[in-house]
Every structure is written in structure tokens, then in C-alpha cells.
Amino acid sequence: MRIFINQVNNGLKIKTLILRYILIIVIMLIGLNYGNKVYGADENGNVVVVIDPGHGGLRGESDDGAINGNIVERHINMIVAKAMYEELSKYNGVKVYLTHDSEDVSMSLRARSEFAKSLNADFLFSIHFNASELHGKYGSEVWIPSIGSYYVAGYQFADIELNELSQMGLFIRGIKTRIGDDGDEYYGIIRENEWRGINAVIIEHCYVDNKEDRRYIVNENTENDNAENVNIENLEKFGKLDATAVAKYFGLKSTELGVDYSDYKKLDVVEPQERVYPDNTPPEKCSIYLKYIGNNSITFSVSAKDSDSYINYYSYSLDGGKTFSELKIWNDKRSSEDTIEVTLSDINVDIGNLIVRVYNRDDVSSDSNIIELNGIMKQKSDKTDSDNRSSEAKSFVKDNRNTFIGMALIVCGIIITFICMKKCRR
Ligand SMILES: [Zn+2]
Secondary structure, eight states, rough: HHHHHHHHHHHHHHHHHHHHHHHHHHHHHHHHHHHHHHHOTTTTTEEEEEEEEESSSEEETSSSSSSSSEEEHHHHHHHHHHHHHHHTTTTEEEEEEESSSSSOOOOOOOHHHHHHHHHHSSEEEEEEEEOOTOOOOOOOOOOOOOOOOHHHHHHHHHHHHHHHHHTTTTOOOEEEEEEEETTTTTHHHHHHEEEETTTHHHEEEEEEEEEETTTTBBBBTTTSSOGGBOHHHHHHHHHHHHHHHHHOOOOOOEEEEEEEOOOOOOOOOOOOOOOOOOOOOSSSSEEEEEEHOOOOOOOOEEEEEEESSSSSEEEEEETSSSSOOOEEOSSOOOOSSSEEEEEEEEOOTSOOOEEEEEEEETOOOOOOOOOHHHHHHHHHHHHHHHHHOOOHHHHHHHHHHHHHHHHHHHHHHHHHHHHHHHHHHO
8 A cells, every 4th residue: 555655655756856857847948938038238238239340540641541552441441330320220129329330430459359348248249341362252242250159140140131132233251250270259349349249340341452343432433543433322221231140130120211130030049069161272173074176166065072161163264274364153052062154265276275264252263174175186186077067965966867867858858859750760
């Protein structure tokens, strides 16, 4: 009997325990859900956003940022940042601040971060434009922190931001991390904010020194670039898109604009357990295959693979790798492996050797095998001195088929002529 009671008691105990655990899990889940929605928030319950126009200070004396011709980065950063401020201020439940509101103000990265900390900011967005050493790169990218929840927040925002920027027609280079030699964040503004527990990203809208991107910054049909020639309308559009991305990230709504992003679904990003490093290894595959060679054109396929990230650009060389073409967009799928077909026309094919170079997300490149074009042209002229076409199975089959049809037509013609002649004789 006692044993029986004990068994009943044990059963009850287990049930109560299970119920308790379920209750704890439910409470934790509710907590997590709220945790996702409530940000640092000021005393009035507002989301606190700090916009940081990159660089600044008296011209030529301190930090101008990227310069190309008369385009100075700190000048255009300020235009974008102020437009972003204006637009984001139209949303409910958000308090927006600028780290500084004049391009002539010099401010250290630490001071910008301390300013954000003093406001208990939820996020700092650093506004920038890019330039590259060889002036070849183009497109938009967002630099994000490389650890834990900072990485998750950065990635989720960057995903929205780049989606907004792609609407302008800009090429999207990607979401990136960068680590310094000391193993900490490379970029000061990200490092300083991470130390202070603040989410921060760098938005590199596009390149000031590449013609693909310059058209977004400078007014078209102006011969000489100067600070006055910047396309204010476009730059303000950048700022508005930045603000929209922030509004979507925080699920804000605006009575004034008549938009509501409170149900906006952010990308699911798994929190990394270790620091997320950039892809410093070159693409593991880049191979080319000649499909067609004509008198002044070639068609070839390029197969490339980079399992750590994806391919952004390719360029080709017709002189065995001495000089390369400008960077071309690989595709917009950002898949780790793909094959594309390229046709080059109006080229002198009997001069050189074809090589293709592919670049991954972090601009690390790999070269393909070499195809000796002049060798192929020589082989062709040895084989036949009529039509200079050859190579590639497809065109070969097509040529053969055409020859066959031609031959058949000629035979038909002879037979008909023969029959006619016979009939005429009768
Ligand atoms: Zn910059």
C-alpha cells in the first residue's frame, strides 16, 4: 500500500515538475520575443539611432576621406547623412542624432562612439563612399562587426540596406567583416562601438573613382567635376534609402509617410560562436573552355567556384595576363559555384592567349587555364583556307549540318534537272 502511495506521489511530483519546466520555458520564450522587440530605448521608449557622417575637418588639413577629382567624400557623406536624418525623423518612436552636422568638424572615432554611448544608442550607422587603389572596383558593401550579437545585428541590417541600394541599380558587393593584425575589428568605428556595447556598421554606398558608380554621385553631362556638380537629388535618395532600411530593421512606422514596417521580417541569422573572418583564400576553381572562334570574335565559358563566399567580378586578358579588361559583373546570384558564357567581338583573335581572372567577395582572385588563340587560328588555316571558322562542337555540328543540307539540295537539283532533260527529249 505504502509502495502504491509512493508511486502515486512520485507520479504527481513528476507531473508538477514537467508543468513547472513548461511554465519556465513559456516565460523564457515570451521574454525572448519581447527581447527581440525592445531596443535600448531612451527614457521615453524611443529607439535611439546615431548617424555618423564619415570623415570631416577643414579641407586638406585633416580627414577628407576618398577623393576623386573635385569629389570629396566628407562632403557627400554629409549630404547623405542629413537626408537620412530628415527621413528617419519622420518615423514614430525613434530619436535620431548626428555625430556632427558640419563637414568641417574634425571628430575622432572614439569621440563618435563616446557620443553614441552617452545617448545609450541602439545602433550607429557610419555613412561612407568608397575608392579603390586601381579604381577598378564598383558597387555597394556594408562592413559589419565580426562577433556574436553584433554580427547578427549588423548582418540583419546590411541585408536590408543592400536590398534598398540595389533598387538604385547599384551592383551589390556584399556584407563583410575585416579583422586587423591584432585580431580585433579592423575598422575603428566598429571596434570602438563594440567595446562600448553598441551595434555599428559602415555603409559604403558606392565608389567615387569608378565610372560605373560615379554616375550616381555626379550630375551627368557635366564636363568637369567639382563639389557643386554633385548630384544632390541622388545623394538625398541614398539617405532616404538608408533611413528606410533602418525603419525596416527596427520595425518602425511613420504616420507622416503612411508606412508601417512593424511586421517586417528580418533575415534569420545564427549567432556565430567564433569571430567571423573574411574570405582570404582565392576561389578554388576558375577554368575556361573555348566554344567558338571566328575572325574577330570568340565565345568561351568560365566555370568558377568559391565555397567560402562567392564570385563578384571577372576580367579577361588577351595577352596572356599582361593586361586585363575592366572588372565585369560575374552574376547577381551570389552562389558559390556557377558557369557563365562570354562573347567578345571586334577583337584581334590571332594575337594572343586568353586568360580569365575571377574575384571573390573579398577581392581575392584566381586565374584560369590559358587558351592559345593564335595556335588555334594557325591550326585552322592549315586545315582549310576557305572559311576561317572552326572550333567548338556546337558550331562544328551546325556547319556539318549546313554542309549536309547543301549537298542534299545539290543532289535534288541534279536529279530534277536530269528528269526534266529526259522529259524534254521525249
Ligand atoms: Zn570613408
